[in-house]
Structures are given as structure tokens and as C-alpha cells.
Amino acid sequence: MNIRSWSIYILLTVSIVLTILTGMLLYYGEVEETQDTRNLLDTHEVIHSANQLYTILLDAETGQRGYLITGNQNYLEPYKNATEHIDHRLERLTTLVDEKSDQQHVINNELEPAIDRKLAELKETIALFNNQGGEEAVALTNTHFGREQMDAIRNALDKIIAQEEQLLEQRGKQLDQSSLLFNLISYGGLFFITVTIVMALITIRQKNRENQKLIDQLEKSNGMLSDLHEREVQLSNEKSKFMSMAAHDLRSPINAIMSIANLIKNDQDQLNEEQKEYLDYISESANKMSNMIDNFLDVQKIEEGENNTTQPENVNVYGLLKAILMGFKPKASSKNITLNLKSDCKDKPFCTDKAMFSQVAENLISNAIKYSPSDTTVTVSLSKADNKKGFRMSVSDQGLGIKEEEQEQIFEPYAGISNKPTGDEPSTGLGLSIVKIRIDAMGGSIECDSQPNKGTTFTTYFPPLECDETTD
CATH class of the missing domain: 3.30.565.10 (Histidine kinase-like ATPase, C-terminal domain)
Structure with missing residues (x-):
């Protein structure tokens, strides 16, 4: 195999390897981009859940104050609805930050205790209002304990949101980098594959030209071989014809020898023992020669398609x-x-x-x-x-x-x-x-x-x- 043939195989191999490598890198880049996008969505959901949790607590506090001011039971509906959804929202937020130890620490040690104290304060204030009247409830409210708990809740949620916004910025940069890498791999791989394929096609074209020259030379050689074969067949036929004629021509003298030997045998009483032995040898040799000629002629006829x-x-x-x-x-x-x-x-x-x-x-x-x-x-x-x-x-x-x-x-x-x-x-x-x-x-x-x-x-x-x- 010459150098050009090797170069074709090498270029095609490189093209295949680049295609496979590009495909793998594209797959990896797509996976990374998908993961970054999912992380972005998770971060947005954490921020949204934190804001929703604070909004629900505000709704609960607003409903409680409206009831204390007016004594109208309708104001307790927002409070009741809010308290029913707080646990679910808190649990959802905890699940979203399950793999983030800093966030979990804030929830377990700051947010959740502050929410429990706030809900207890709201419940206790409403109970005082129902049992002892508005003055006792308002007095408890004026202690600012509830406001302190809301501030603690707000601070805890702000910490969570701040950390998520920091993550959001980092993940945004990662997503941009992943997109850039994805594009570089896509266009770079396509460029190298295209260059390799073009080089391979050029090499193949040059190889085809060489092959065509070889084919032309081979056809010329085949023509010469065909002429030689025809000449060989002609010589073989002439040889077979000559051998056949020679064999036929040999039959006549051999038959004559056999006939003369038989004639002499008919009068062998006049021969001595040594002459009889010579006569038997002549007859046997003539018979052997006749059989050899018969075999030779049989093969000739069979090879020529006759007598078969x-x-x-x-x-x-x-x-x-x-x-x-x-x-x-x-x-x-x-x-x-x-x-x-x-x-x-x-x-x-x-x-x-x-x-x-x-x-x-x-x-x-x-x-x-x-x-x-x-x-x-x-x-x-x-x-x-x-x-x-x-x-x-x-x-x-x-x-x-x-x-x-x-x-x-x-x-x-x-x-x-x-x-x-x-x-x-x-x-x-x-x-x-x-x-x-x-x-x-x-x-x-x-x-x-x-x-x-x-x-x-x-x-x-x-x-x-x-x-x-x-x-x-």
C-alpha cells in the first residue's frame, strides 16, 4: 500500500474520529447546558417560594389585625387560608434547598423558629381578643413582639434570596460559558470535519486518476495477454493437429509390422527358438505402441469435444x-x-x-x-x-x-x-x-x-x- 493510500485512510479515520469526538462533546455540552438551565430554574423557584412564603405570612398578619380592629369574623378568612398554606410552602422551600447546607441552616435555625413564634403570637392575640376583649389583645400587639418575628423572618428569607441571587449570577455565567463552549465545539468540529473531508476527497480524486492510469495499462496488458492467449491456443491446436496426424501416420507402419509378424508366425516352423522370441517381442512391442496411440487419440478426441x-x-x-x-x-x-x-x-x-x-x-x-x-x-x-x-x-x-x-x-x-x-x-x-x-x-x-x-x-x-x- 503506497503513501497516498495510507493518507486517504488516515484522513478518513481522522474525519470519523473528529465526528465521534464532536458528537460526544456536543452531547456533553448539551447535558451541561440542560443542567445549567435546570439550576437556573431551581434558583428562580427558590426565590419565588421565599417571596410567596413571606406574602402568606403578611396575609395572615393582615387578617389578624383587621379582626382585632373591627371584630369582623370575615377578616379571619385570610388568616386561616394563610396558616393552612404556610407549612406546605415551608416544606417546598426546604425541599428546593435540600442540597445546600447554608440554606438549610438558615431555614432550620432562623426561619422555621421565627415562623413558629409568629404563628403562636397571631394565635395568642386572637385568643385574647375572643376571651378578654380588644384592650388585652392590642396591648400584646403593642409589645412589638410580632413585628420582631416578621423582621426575623424577612431577614432569614433575605439571606436565602441573597444566596440564590449569587447562585443565579454564577449559573448565568456558567450557562453563557456552556453556550459559548457548545458553539465553539459545534462550529470548530464542523470546520475540522469539513477540512478533513475535503482533503480526503482531493486525495481520493488523485488516487482515482492514478487508478485510471493503472486500469488503462491493465487493459492494454490484457489486450496483449489476449493476443498471446489466442496465439497459444492456435499453437496448441496446431500441435494437437500435428500430433493427431503423426499418431494416425504411425498406425499404418505399426499395423504393417503387426501383419508381417502374424504372417511370419503362420510359418514359424521354419524358425529357431531365438527367432521365435524375437518375433514375440516384435508383436508385443507393436501391440503396446498401438495401445499407446489409441489412448493418445482418445484423449485428443475428448479434448476436442468429440466422442464424449x-x-x-x-x-x-x-x-x-x-x-x-x-x-x-x-x-x-x-x-x-x-x-x-x-x-x-x-x-x-x-x-x-x-x-x-x-x-x-x-x-x-x-x-x-x-x-x-x-x-x-x-x-x-x-x-x-x-x-x-x-x-x-x-x-x-x-x-x-x-x-x-x-x-x-x-x-x-x-x-x-x-x-x-x-x-x-x-x-x-x-x-x-x-x-x-x-x-x-x-x-x-x-x-x-x-x-x-x-x-x-x-x-x-x-x-x-x-x-x-x-x-x-
Whole structure:
């Protein structure tokens, strides 16, 4: 990753971090501003409650004096109403300053005792008026005790209000500071985020230009590669064509050699033993070469898409395998190898491609014999598939086995393995690739189970093909 790419990631990361940080700071600022606003409202309510409490006490005193002067019971109504609300107002004021120790001290030690004394003075004056007449009540009033209590109440409330006004001023300043900080964070964060995003966009644009240049170069390279690929395909086709022609051309002289060898065999009475051995060697070599050419041509046809279309028909697979094994008996006997055929469906026909299946079976059996040591057994097993559809065939030998790391490539054309044929038989590396191609064409599968020094088992599955009802 180059420096420009890193710069893009860094700028985007910074932008994201700034956005998150700004959001957090804005949230914190909003919380602080909300708390300052709530504190302001609380302060205003404390002042309002203090003034209301004093007003209620004045109403109580006014009602009491009006009654003393006139003797009219109607003047006692303001007194009664005031005394009913005093406790509630005092309790509300106490609650509002609950967390302020100085305010609580003033209420508990100055305000509340003064209110109690004032209310007692009002009550006592009214009782004297009712029991002994106006002179005694007026005399008590003239002692100025009630006025002293009202002054004490007023002083206590003034202390509370003064402290709240001081708090109000402080909280007003805090609110202004919070608002300023909130605005600074908002506009500052927005500015930095905008700058970061703009820088990131500029960097991305420059990166896009570089990428476009790379894309243009890549398209040019792809065009060159396409031309090279077409040339390679052309050369491959020409090579395949040449190899195919060469293989076909080789068939004629090989067939001629085989024919001449057969003619000589017909008159072998005139040959000595050494000449007969040479003749057998010539015939065997010609047959091997003919088989190699056939395998090569089969692979060529399959790669070119020819000869790989299934032709389904009902086949007695057991009988076909029996015939194939008969054909391999001379080869097996030469190495003293026993061929066994096992089946649980000897008389059941299966719908399959006879030619393709034969080629699969022949290649697997040929390989089993080829890579088996003398005095061993090759077993071919035929059974119905577990799902009652199609059939399975396995070919097992008692050879050296295939190494685990080589098992993944054994189905590739010309794949070489470390094991060699036990009888110096030729091997082109095409047999198993033909087997895999044929099985795939029939929609089947093949598995390899091999253990060192114990042998190899190839298990194939052939699904049922669709046969016409008229097909025998």
C-alpha cells in the first residue's frame, strides 16, 4: 500500500474520529447546558417560594389585625387560608434547598423558629381578643413582639434570596460559558470535519486518476495477454493437429509390422527358438505402441469435444465385466496374478453407455494388473448403488499403493507417480484421465482409497441413464 493510500485512510479515520469526538462533546455540552438551565430554574423557584412564603405570612398578619380592629369574623378568612398554606410552602422551600447546607441552616435555625413564634403570637392575640376583649389583645400587639418575628423572618428569607441571587449570577455565567463552549465545539468540529473531508476527497480524486492510469495499462496488458492467449491456443491446436496426424501416420507402419509378424508366425516352423522370441517381442512391442496411440487419440478426441456423448442402452454389466476379465487373463497369468469377479446383481441389466463403461473398466483393470506384483490378486466388485439407482464398480489390487500427496493429481493427463509398473509395462499417464472424463460424461463419480504396501481400490458410481423403452 503506497503513501497516498495510507493518507486517504488516515484522513478518513481522522474525519470519523473528529465526528465521534464532536458528537460526544456536543452531547456533553448539551447535558451541561440542560443542567445549567435546570439550576437556573431551581434558583428562580427558590426565590419565588421565599417571596410567596413571606406574602402568606403578611396575609395572615393582615387578617389578624383587621379582626382585632373591627371584630369582623370575615377578616379571619385570610388568616386561616394563610396558616393552612404556610407549612406546605415551608416544606417546598426546604425541599428546593435540600442540597445546600447554608440554606438549610438558615431555614432550620432562623426561619422555621421565627415562623413558629409568629404563628403562636397571631394565635395568642386572637385568643385574647375572643376571651378578654380588644384592650388585652392590642396591648400584646403593642409589645412589638410580632413585628420582631416578621423582621426575623424577612431577614432569614433575605439571606436565602441573597444566596440564590449569587447562585443565579454564577449559573448565568456558567450557562453563557456552556453556550459559548457548545458553539465553539459545534462550529470548530464542523470546520475540522469539513477540512478533513475535503482533503480526503482531493486525495481520493488523485488516487482515482492514478487508478485510471493503472486500469488503462491493465487493459492494454490484457489486450496483449489476449493476443498471446489466442496465439497459444492456435499453437496448441496446431500441435494437437500435428500430433493427431503423426499418431494416425504411425498406425499404418505399426499395423504393417503387426501383419508381417502374424504372417511370419503362420510359418514359424521354419524358425529357431531365438527367432521365435524375437518375433514375440516384435508383436508385443507393436501391440503396446498401438495401445499407446489409441489412448493418445482418445484423449485428443475428448479434448476436442468429440466422442464424449453418451449412448445409453440396457447392458448386462456383469457379463460385460466377465468378458473384459477374460481378455486380461493372458496378461495376468504372465505375472501369476489372480483375477476375481464378485457381484450381487449378476442377472440385472443397467442402463449405461456400454462403450464408455468398457473403457473405464479396461483402464482400471489394466492399471491394477500393471502395478501389482506377482502372486497377488486383483478383485473386481459389482453392486447396486445404495439408493437402488445405478450401480457401483470397484477394482482392488494388492500393490504398493499411491502416496497421499500424489492422489490429488492422478486423474490429470500425463500425471506421473513415483510407483512404476511391476513388469516394466509402458505407461503413458493417460489411462486414469480417460477414466475420469468418461465417468464425468456419464454423470458418475470415482474415489481412490490407497494405503502404502496394502494396495489401491478405485470405486466408481454410475447413475442410471435414460434408455428408450425399445432399447434392448
